[in-house]
Amino acid sequence: MKFDRSKTFPYPVLRPYSDDYVDGEFQATTEFAIDETSISVKCSYQTSSIELLRLVELGHAKFASIISCRETYFRRTFLSDNESLITELPFDAVRGEVLTESYIVATRDIKGYSSPDINPEFGQKRFNFAAGQILAQDDTTVVYIDRELFQPVSVVLELVSNESLPAGDWRVDLDQNHIQIQVHPSMKESIDNSRSSAQCKSVLMNSIYFGAVVHAIQALKDEDTESDLRWVRVFERQIHNSGLSIAADDSYVIAQRLMKSPLNLLNTYFFTRVENA
The missing domain is CATH 2.60.40.10 (Immunoglobulins)
Structure with a gap:
């Protein structure tokens, strides 16, 4: 029986929005x-x-x-x-x-x-x-x-080359099915060559990837996106499944949840090792 807050029972039932019980949850x-x-x-x-x-x-x-x-x-x-x-x-x-x-x-x-x-x-x-x-x-x-909703949000992040950008700059394009993070070709090559390194991955997740996800979530808040894009569908449903609200929760807080607390990666591969050195 689907929950119906307006339904009444002839006997006490402990449930939300009901005063059958004056106390208790x-x-x-x-x-x-x-x-x-x-x-x-x-x-x-x-x-x-x-x-x-x-x-x-x-x-x-x-x-x-x-x-x-x-x-x-x-x-x-x-x-x-x-x-x-x-x-x-x-x-x-x-x-x-x-x-x-x-x-x-x-x-x-x-x-x-x-x-x-x-x-x-x-x-x-x-x-x-x-x-x-x-x-x-x-x-x-x-x-x-949906299988994609239980995968890391990185599955909808795509690193692409943009020759017009200086080597140290990057841009985010939200108008494609994947969130495109644009970097200079030489930077993309350097990142691609380092993807197998857990240390490098932890840096990426806490830098341009985190920034791109925060930017994307803010665009959702501002309703400045196309609703039929794949990354929008994945973000909106992962946010819902996480018990968060696009309207009520801050973008950086949502980003941390979607990215599984990426700061822990830095702690594992950098901070803890420095402490033990």
Whole structure:
């Protein structure tokens, strides 16, 4: 059942935007990772309700996630006795928009449930639940599944030659499917010859690549891009999947997340080595 904040239940359900419980939260997160043959899924659940958690520990309820994809007609329910669940899906099971709905559900009939956090407006202190009824529900989450969305953003960065540029200058072109970073031909040759070096890669990721990504994100903020370009699609969906907002978060903060905290590369290959020298 897709989350609907306007829906009401005849019994208390712990969920966002509802006052069934005057205190308490239920939150779930779902992480997807793609490899060559499958999609791994990790669901994590947290609740501050001691009473609901106790039902799970007693085996009277379970955490549940329903993963569905309209494009592939995939829909499957996963149940867990623990606050985390790890499973795998076939590689072609989902693509495009994927929804995750998370719950705590009764797995058997429950008699006389009570919690001090239930809103007294229900007019009773104890409740009975039938097996299968929802006890807690989190907001539906949406991610976009595509192989390119789980690759480094560098897959849409392209280093190209521009003979009109001085050797030390560089420019960014956002009007192509790839973000083109233009440098003088001699500079491009030097960079190409150094690509196999992890140290050189760490410098690139923290210099012209980082600058290009920040510039591209700022263009998205300013709505100064063509929406059908490949790099735009990749950036927008990776930003969404990361739980960030183009409008609300700073460009440099988004860039760090998309590039997997590139400063750590400098720490690994330069700063730490200097300290140990």
